[in-house]
Amino acid sequence: MFRGKEYVYEIYKDGSFSLAAQKLFISQPALSNSIRRIEERLGAPLFDRSTSPIQLTPVGTAYINAVEQIMGIEENFSHYLADSLNLKTGQLRLGSGALFSSYVLPPLLADFKARYPFVDISITEGSTDTLLKSIEDGTIDLFIDGEGLEEPPLEALLYLTEHIVLAVPRKWELNQELLAWQQSRENIVSGNFLAPHYPVVPLDRFQDSPFLLLPPETKSHQQISALCGQYGFAPHTILTVNQHLTAYNMTCAGMGTSLQTAFPGATFISITGQTATFQMPCQSF
Numbered sequence: 001m002f003r004g005k006e007y008v009y010e011i012y013k014d015g016s017f018s019l020a021a022q023k024l025f026i027s028q029p030a031l032s033n034s035i036r037r038i039e040e041r042l043g044a045p046l047f048d049r050s051t052s053p054i055q056l057t058p059v060g061t062a063y064i065n066a067v068e069q070i071m072g073i074e075e076n077f078s079h080y081l082a083d084s085l086n087l088k089t090g091q092l093r094l095g096s097g098a099l100f101s102s103y104v105l106p107p108l109l110a111d112f113k114a115r116y117p118f119v120d121i122s123i124t125e126g127s128t129d130t131l132l133k134s135i136e137d138g139t140i141d142l143f144i145d146g147e148g149l150e151e152p153p154l155e156a157l158l159y160l161t162e163h164i165v166l167a168v169p170r171k172w173e174l175n176q177e178l179l180a181w182q183q184s185r186e187n188i189v190s191g192n193f194l195a196p197h198y199p200v201v202p203l204d205r206f207q208d209s210p211f212l213l214l215p216p217e218t219k220s221h222q223q224i225s226a227l228c229g230q231y232g233f234a235p236h237t238i239l240t241v242n243q244h245l246t247a248y249n250m251t252c253a254g255m256g257t258s259l260q261t262a263f264p265g266a267t268f269i270s271i272t273g274q275t276a277t278f279q280m281p282c283q284s285f
Contacts, residue, residue: 004038005067007031008046012064013137015053075138082119091120095131095143099244099261104144104159162261163194164223166201166278168209169254175276178205183277193279201278207233210256212247215240224259 010020011031021028039045046060056064082090092112096105101123109121124131124140131143135154144159165188168175175182181201187193207228213235214220228235238256241247247258260277 001041002067002070004034005070007034008038008060008063009067009071011035011047011054012056012060017054071138088116089118090116091122093122093124093140095124095126095134095140095145097127097131097145098125100144101125102245165193165260166203166206166257167248167251167260168206168257168276168278169251170276171254172209172276174205174209178276178278181278183279185277188277198279202231203227204231204233206257207231207236209236210238211235212239212241212250212256212258213237214242214244214247220244220259 007020007024010024011017014020014023017031017035018028021031024031035046042059042063044059045057046063048055048057048060078090082088094105094109105123112119113121124134124143126134128145131140131145134140135143165183178201181199183193183198187198192198211224213224216222224235239250241250244258244260248260250256251258
């Protein structure tokens with residue numbers, strides 16, 4: 001009765017035969033024929049094809065509910081089997097933003113793969129909202145994110161504390177006035193920049209400076225706006241970008257100042273001679 005359920009479920013998720021066919025790597029006519037045979041076995045249609053996107057019929061809704069229960073049972077057994085075999089086999093489906101995928105996950109996954117070489121690993125990159133939906137529908141097992149989740153059904157564990165530094169084009173004349181506040185790459189990587197004797201930069205000195213920020217809905221944007229507000233000004237945003245690395249490269253090119261993330265022992269940014277870096281008024285988020 002549930003043979004071919006993965007075809008039905010993919011169409012349900014995508015709301016389209018054509019999109020589902022692409023993801024399943026089969027032709028649309030072949031997928032349509034498979035669904036038609038399933039519906040013939042059941043004696044009722046699963047999809048209302050007159051709508052766009054297509055909708056489930058009442059029988060289709062009951063079918064999907066049953067499929068999700070079956071998938072849950074299969075996944076639970078898979079986890080049990082992986083645990084019982086001491087992780088000799090199994091699958092780990094991770095979610096992450098692009099920044100964490102590039103700078104946090106590589107050493108973690110390298111160590112994990114060395115310990116458990118036969119566990120298959122997959123990574124899905126996306127925004128916090130996308131990753132939340134993925135974990136809710138079971139597409140991923142866990143994800144790493146810096147937004148600070150408040151979802152009751154989810155179990156959240158603190159991995160590390162992010163620290164925010166301000167990256168400024170080194171050619172700016174303002175840097176000559178703020179030499180006492182600048183931080184070296186060694187200080188950032190070692191964590192020494194957080195020591196009490198290192199002063200935080202007076203942020204109001206940047207009230208007339210151009211800023212490169214992430215979109216307004218991001219935590220990063222909200223943090224810098226709140227901090228600037230404490231100093232009596234709103235950041236003058238000249239460009240909005242989607243990635244910290246993009247903002248950093250724009251800073252290196254001299255366009256404006258940007259927020260970057262670092263933590264002791266590693267850094268998300270490459271501190272070069274093209275930028276000057278400053279400890280922010282609020283040490284960590």
